[in-house]
Amino acid sequence: MNDADLRKHTVSGEGIRHYIDLDRYSPSLDTLHSWFPIGYDEAIQHWSEDSLHAHGIGPWHASSTYRRLIGAFDRKNEAAILRLAVDLAHYISDLHVPLHTSGNYDGKQAAQNGIHALWETQLPEAFMADYNLFPTGPQALWIERPDDLIWQSVLESHACLDSVFSFEQQTRASFEGQRIDAYVERGRVRQLMRSPAFAAHYHAALDGQVERRMAAACHRVSSLWYSAWIEAGAPALDVQAPAARTGWKKVVDWLIK
Numbered sequence: 001m002n003d004a005d006l007r008k009h010t011v012s013g014e015g016i017r018h019y020i021d022l023d024r025y026s027p028s029l030d031t032l033h034s035w036f037p038i039g040y041d042e043a044i045q046h047w048s049e050d051s052l053h054a055h056g057i058g059p060w061h062a063s064s065t066y067r068r069l070i071g072a073f074d075r076k077n078e079a080a081i082l083r084l085a086v087d088l089a090h091y092i093s094d095l096h097v098p099l100h101t102s103g104n105y106d107g108k109q110a111a112q113n114g115i116h117a118l119w120e121t122q123l124p125e126a127f128m129a130d131y132n133l134f135p136t137g138p139q140a141l142w143i144e145r146p147d148d149l150i151w152q153s154v155l156e157s158h159a160c161l162d163s164v165f166s167f168e169q170q171t172r173a174s175f176e177g178q179r180i181d182a183y184v185e186r187g188r189v190r191q192l193m194r195s196p197a198f199a200a201h202y203h204a205a206l207d208g209q210v211e212r213r214m215a216a217a218c219h220r221v222s223s224l225w226y227s228a229w230i231e232a233g234a235p236a237l238d239v240q241a242p243a244a245r246t247g248w249k250k251v252v253d254w255l256i257k
């Protein structure tokens, strides 16, 4: 998820698959809801491919990755299933991060730089132990319209941005006169991030938002994996195959659940 650096240096290619700057399309959530979902070919007619690429193609790429996963299940191609299942999980998870739906993805427009790593890295690292990522149990659901689910996820993320930005501003205001950043230990490196006190204040203000977005991502990823397998005709998967002992078995375990 941490592609803030990547996207700075990437005009096209992998970087643009991880986000969509919805605010470059319209400032109005109602308008966005009336325009999306839209198929990629139709979107090109409206905005041109250059323009789509300039603002990120996350939802469309997640959709095409899902369809390729169906093909991999259909061919029972273990290596492709694993690779595409992991890719799909990555793209879907990224689209559940509110800041992956905004041109203001690191808060620079209002001097809130660093908010990207704060929301998607520092807060989960500090508070994940308290999260329940499967509040409705581990059951994967059959998804009849995957594109609708993908765009629903993206538009939900976008609707979170108001809180993401405004609570950070409010937290700043309540820390007036104090330092808001600090060197934080991350594994073996020390990195300048928001101070732990600032992160805790902001996390409390968000009132479970990070946890809810992560739980939604987990449920939808597992449901899309399951649905791709169903779409391929629910092929029997040989979990005993030698190449399968680690990652492959994890995918199958997900499906069985």
Ligand SMILES: [Zn+2]
Binding pocket: 001, 002, 003, 004, 097, 100, 116, 120
């Ligand atoms: Zn990110």
